[in-house]
Amino acid sequence: MKKLSIIRFKPNPEHYDEFTRTLREFLNQRTREGVEHFYVMTKDDEVFSVGIRDTEFLQQSAKEGVEWLDGVRHMLQEYNPIDRHTIPITGDLFEG
Numbered sequence: 001m002k003k004l005s006i007i008r009f010k011p012n013p014e015h016y017d018e019f020t021r022t023l024r025e026f027l028n029q030r031t032r033e034g035v036e037h038f039y040v041m042t043k044d045d046e047v048f049s050v051g052i053r054d055t056e057f058l059q060q061s062a063k064e065g066v067e068w069l070d071g072v073r074h075m076l077q078e079y080n081p082i083d084r085h086t087i088p089i090t091g092d093l094f095e096g
Contacts, residue, residue, distance in 0.1 A: 006088070009023070009076055009085065012077055
């Protein structure tokens with residue numbers, strides 16, 4: 001089974017380009033096992049990470065993502081006190 005994840009970010013305006021570049025660099029690392037496809041989408045003042053990965057690697061991939069996020073939080077606005085810097089959603093991907 002595959003998982004589809006969509007993660008919303010809202011960079012501070014002065015960090016928008018730097019954050020988008022840094023996110024693309026992180027997602028394009030070839031060392032991320034189990035990651036099939038990742039895309040970066042922008043709309044208005046938000047950046048979206050859209051990814052497809054193998055279920056068995058979801059936990060490790062999420063851990064890598066949180067470690068990366070810890071290094072770029074200073075570039076992001078908080079959505080609210082609960083979600084903080086991201087609004088993530090992940091679910092099963094049914095193909096075809």
